[in-house]
Amino acid sequence: MAALICTKAGHRPRLIYRIHLNRGPAKGRRKGFTETDYARLLDAAHQQLGGPIILVWDNLNTHVSRTMRELIAARLWLTVYQLPPYAPELNPVEGVWSHLKRSLANLTKHSLDQLTALVKTRxxxxQYRPRLVEGLIAKTGLDLQPP
Structure with a gap:
């Protein structure tokens, strides 16, 4: 899973996410999101928001790779700021994962498809609780409003 929390002056904050299913061993293939997957997520966010994006990102190896830097450089509407290493408290998306995990605690699903459907529902x-998303942003102490 990958997610972005997006803000735009005068609009409610938005949660944009993608889920990538790994259905078993794939020799030589990355299990998580690739740089291209992240680029597609950013392109989708750009389309939905209809304007330039200032991205605040953690230091996941995929986020800072040479390939990702090249993909970012090709998107003139995208400005990226890296969070300091080991600073999850500054990343509002960490709050999304924490909230999601708490909402799934003690639930049993019998298949990956059932779990995926539940995660998508949550x-x-x-996405439809702007106060929650605003709270996740506020908890970081960062001012994410564009200048």
Whole structure:
């Protein structure tokens, strides 16, 4: 899973996410999101928001790779700021994962498809709770409003 919390002056904050399923061993293939997957997520956010994006990102190896830097450089509407290393308290998306995990605690699903459907439902609910998303941003202490 990957998610972005997006703010735009005069609008409610938005949670934009993608889920990537790994259905078993794939020799030589990355299990998580690739740089291209992240680029597609950013392109989708750009389309939905209809304007330039200032991205505040953690230091996940995929986020700071040479390939990702090249993909970012090709997107003139994108400005990226890296969070300091080991600073999850500054990343509002960490709050999304924490909230999601708490909402899934003590639930049993019998298949990956059932779990995926439940995760999508919970993330969709978060998308329609702007006060929750605002709280996740506020908890970081960062001012994410564009100048």
């Amino acid at each position: 993330l969709k609910r978060m």
